[in-house]
Amino acid sequence: MKAIRRFTVRPALPDALRPLSDLARNLRWSWHTETRDLFQAVDPERWAATEGDPVRLLGSVRPERLAELAGDRRFRRRLGAVADDLKDYLTGDRWYQAQGDGLPAAVAYFSPEFGITAALPQYSGGLGILAGDHLKAASDLGVPLIGVGLLYRHGYFRQSLSRDGWQQEHYPVLDPNELPLTLLKEPDGSPARISLALPGGTALHARVWLARVGRVPLLMLDSDVEENGPGERGVTDRLYGGGSEHRLLQEMLLGIGGVRAVRTYCRLTGHAEPEVFHTNEGHAGFLGLERIAELCARGLDFDAALEAVRAGTVFTTHTPVPAGIDRFDRELVARHFGPDAELPALPVQRILALGMETYPGGEPNLFNMAVMGLRLAQRANGVSVLHGRVSREMFAGLWPGFDPEEVPITSVTNGVHAPTWVAPEVFRLGARQIGAQRAEDALTVGGSDRWDSVADIPDQDIWELRRCLREQLVEEVRQRLRASWRQRGAGAAELGWIDGVLDPGVLTIGFARRVPSYKRLTLMLRDRDRLTELLLHPERPLQIVVAGKAHPADDSGKRLVQELVRFADDPRVRHRIVFLPDYGMAMAQKLYPGCDVWLNNPLRPLEACGTSGMKAALNGCLNLSVLDGWWDEWFQPDFGWPVPTADGAGTDPDRRDDLEAAALYDLLERHVTPRFYDRGRGGLPDRWIEMVRRTLTLLGPKVLAGRMVREYVDRLYTPAAVSHRSLTPDAATELAAWKARVRAAWHGVTVDHVETTATAATAELGTTVGLRVRVGLGELTPDDVEVQAVSGRVDAEDRITDAVTVPLKPTGTPDLEGRRVYEGPLALDRTGPYGYTVRILPSHRLLASGAELGLVTAPSEETGEGAGVLLR
8 A cells, every 4th residue: 555645753852962963954064074074983784775865864873772872971962062063053153243344244145956965955057056056155155045946856867767768757755844944934843935926816935944954044935735726736847847837936036035035035034135135047036026026115116116126136147049048938937927916916917028039030929038137137147158158148138239248247166065975085185284274274265366285295196095985986887787677677697797887997088067969968979880999998987977868858969868878878988888877976986086187078159058068187196188168268288178069050060069079089089098198107197197186186176166156146146236226216216217217318419520630541560549529419418428549450241359458538518400529549459450439328326337327328420430440
């Protein structure tokens, strides 16, 4: 018979062991080695059986064992030390507390997924892992962050393979009571409730679960509550599942419900209210609407509330392609807002206008979540320098008249949380060199450009570390491969070959990620004969470990998985290449350290950042990657190899894959494998070890999530908090009125005449040209605008590159026609073809960027010299 309900009967902890419960409920254990070692000591066999999950461990350990530990003085001392360490970590001052005034009192960080630990499976891939690393790094730095997400009862999915290699999906039900979560409760003990109004007079209710990520609270909304009907209960059933309306309701619950959950949490706990709201991708964009509604309820009109909300909002885009953005039919969105649904006080047409693609090339009937995110945020960023450039081009239509490089989207390159991803053996080697505390600080706070102490580690120790990690990976792969084949229906008698899979002495390449087509899982199979030769080379063989999940609805991705699996099943090569199903955090933590080379071959520039190679690098693994995402920014020959790309406009996709695969094989054959196998006088691969050393020394400090979060604090959170404080109700009203006045009058702004003191089409470096510009401002005043000279080198089509802008100053009073004259110097500081133009932008003290309004006036062709005198 099958149970209709399940729950865990937990043994009562003896008083002496009570701190174990607090340690288990704070997810710091997931990156704190001493805490994990303590739980392993409770019951090593059960620790392994529960896959390193303290909550499940304490739910299953025998009472007799607990009594034994309660009487063990050495264990109690150890428990006390770890508990005291957590207390110090949670209450002591850290980096943020030493940064002085002006910082945000709190920051709310919204994401549709969070990858904190395999014990809380609420992530599908890089976006969630990045969000988890962001929270952990914020905790280590003492940044007062509040995380906000959804609690999915089925998580993403568990992956297995059929006998013929087809991906199978499984959705095990997660019981929140068996997860490291606690229910947020009102003072009377009842669960805190969040509600959203739905069309037709119904409602969507959710309760709030709290995960403690070190110092950072993570609020997770759960719609599986009795007050909801079956449809509403299923809103948080699974990550990225369901149709359009299902996704819309998830995103309304995340954004609107998330703000309400934050307000409830702050009311119940006394936590400081956030001054900055950060939305990680567009999924949480509706949070801005809820905050507008809050301000409207306090007496502001919509436009003033919009300005106040924008001032304190940061938006991070992660997608380099429009197809990766959530877009909804405008009628579907309209039905869920207004008098008969959610946010009834806000005009539906104003809501729709925030997300509509009202720009050239847009689809005017679609509501775009990223477009809304950009319109509701005064500050936005991509996640690598290259991705920032791609994002500026992709969203340039929102700022017409500006060159893509001036679109107000900056970049903060992602980082990874080193204590989560660095193998304990790597940390111990560093601690032996500089001490445990300094090693921990280096991995969490960061701040130095180099880890020079790595230079003092003997070659033999580095090579022994790499051999040990490779050996551990081989054992892990064999265990997982055997379990996978048993799931595929194989009997024990036909699996003896698995004992010979992979060799601890062979160059090991890792490739693991989600399986959309642009990541090109099967690029390595373009020439199977050549790959086979590389795998089976008699003197310099290589072996490859592959893992990855295709989206459940992506049959083309599943076919790629099947193609790779079938190749790896071939008896000729199956000891050299393996596919491991169910890629997740637990597997990744073994995979990154154990590989010698991390392979990444996306279609450039479609990898926004790609942090897996960063995690590998922190363990001394070298990167072999297309110059995309972070690798485009930080590649040096010291750290690995770039895979050449054939991304010219005239290259068809098949031809491009053939060329890039051939380049990959050539690199492996002529550069990578010789360097790994060539031995110096001491019998060690000296040149390889030097690359490992330089990867750790120079690349290690760059790829830290601590560096990333410090950049967010300095470049985005603190300026946003300053803007938030500046936008008082009166200031917000003033700014909104000013913007409306400028937009209405901008048609009257003109550049009428431009003249210079240059008398020839050539000039000498270092000379200065005087500019005199006559402009018409119509109903505006000089205080409303800035007139600029824009100059720089020009290309063959007279387009200015590497532009420098210089403000010009008004002189005198308006002439009889109301025209004004602006003057200023233009320094000729570069040789070669040179040009200039002038333009007029709106200007106000509360704008974050001159491009913010998307308004600009430049000379017409008839203005003559206004098109730009070229100094050749």
